[in-house]
Amino acid sequence: MPEHHTAPLLEVAGLHKHFPIRGGLLTRRTGAVRAVDGVDFSIEAGRSLGLVGESGCGKSTTGRLVARLLEPTGGAVRYRGEDIAHASRRELAPVRAEIQMIFQDPYSSLNPRQTVGTIVGAPLAIRRTGTASARRARVRELLATVGLNPEHYNRFPHEFSGGQRQRIGIARALALEPKLIVADEPVSALDVSIQAQIVNLLQQVQRDLGIAFLFIAHDLAIVRHFSHRVAVMYLGRIVELADRAELYGDPRHPYTKALLSAVPEPDLGTGDGEAQGRNRIRLSGDVPTPVDPPSGCRFRTRCPSAQAICGTTEPPLLPVPTATGQHLVACHFAEPLPAAA
């Protein structure tokens, strides 16, 4: 796969989001939840990045920062080279049309008091694009695109199943013809049988319309089908970022290895990695609190191969030499060490 260096559609650099913890009588600030603590990645137009991590690792916060539902406490979010990290609502207006979001919970992402037509047409109505009848025609078209009957225009969300509701949410996200969609665990609330249908739909939408995706999931298996590149997050930081084939075929970070070993796939390890794939890596303990993350490497408290250096120095996200090129790992022992396996 040749590397082509076009300017990325979205570039995130040193992104931080600290939620203050207030306490006491006069609401003094007593601390901060460091939900996102220095995250860098970029997404090229029409490509998709999978963002994977346990719950509470800051992946949804990252998605909301990119979509500017939250304002970052630090760092830059550059969309087409323009920093939107602290843009006001007015300044955001042109960008908002191009960055849309698909939500996790199909039950709370649709207003129960509005018809499907109103919900899907809301982005168009807010921007006053076209006449009312043109908008109606566009909504019917969108409903057909996501595999719903356009006749369902006047129905209410409660009349639909979870998968159908998620399709409505996708239609709404497509209404403004976005260039980037942040999909925040779009299938994790759905039945397994429906998950594949929705992932297929998203994949089809991505191919047909050339939309870039930030696909957030806690499940490496779902991301595998969807993403060109995959980033693994742990406690507010990206620990590994690589092309899909690289990450699944040759994981370097012990956390990624542990996550992959938890995926029940018979053909996980192929060839020489077979023995490693069979070995289930069980992580002990819980994710440490993001209020007071561990010193040095954040994963060291649960890492099976932690050394003394891990407690003192935080490993930066650096490229490791591999066959296909880009593979970033934040681990002191990212170089292939036979002892680590």
Added chain:
Amino acid sequence: MNEPTGLAVTSDHRDTAGSSEEPPPDQTLAPAEVAGRSPTQLAWRRFRRDRTGVISGAVVLLFFLAGLGAPVIAALYGKDPYTTYGQNQPGLLNEFGYPAKPNGGIDGQFWLGLEPSLGRDVFTQLLYGIRTSLLISLAVVLIITTLGVLIGVVAGYTGRWVDFGVGRVIDVVLSFPSTLFFIAFIPVIQSLFVPPDQETPTWLRATTVILVLSAFGWAQIARLMRGQVLSLREREYIEAARIAGAGPGRIIRAELLPNLWTPILVSVSMTVPTYVTTEAALSFLGVGMVEPTPDWGRMIHRGAEVYSADLSYMLAPGLAMLVFVIAFNLLGDSVRDALDPRAHR
């Protein structure tokens, strides 16, 4: 393209308006059916099936018609609540001032009898009394609901220091001993507007009662609305609206308010009987409506003075109020059940 029909199999009803009696949506069989049932329509269907709700609703409606249509009914009936029939027509009251006929003087001419000593007609007095009490309490409910929804929604949606400030004000207002305050301050406020040597006009009395009751009443519904908005604010459809570029005005109007009608309606149906009784209590205690204005509470007060000799004068307004309050509370329960079938069961 994927067939949506395959998905209809897994329609689980976790939604807000779904109820057990609602038939499952079968898109597979009837694809041509265009319009769905809105949550409001579903609530109305549920309400119509609730026999208690329908009956109490009819009773409440009857009271409203009687109260608001009092002048019409009185004109057809041919009497008014001010004329002292008992003193004008000899033979209606006995030498002690009590109705000469049994049961408080109930007969074909005076359907609910006569008031002792003054000899006024009880039926029209009750109709006009209901009218006074209902109008005052409806005005109070209208003011406190508007004010409470406005303050609560703004506080809940804005958050931070606005919410903090409003929250503390609500705490103070709710911790006030309001009944004592009413009794102590209604005469004081009235004396601000009227010199002590003049009679306080009825409209001023009514306005004072409405304003003083409203000054305390808004806090309850503001707190309720604030809580509702705090939970609604985190819903993903609010985020979806923000992503689409909606401003706070549109979010409150198009996304929040339609979801607040349920708690607003429930709150209204619960507070109207409260304020009817509160208004009656104030008149009973002598700080609300006074002679000669017909008033529910003042009638009960008068009834309490004479009940040992003439029980029927107390029974008419007392029973009417009992029926009204019970019916309105039952209606409130039914409205809540119909709008929010999963809550408070």
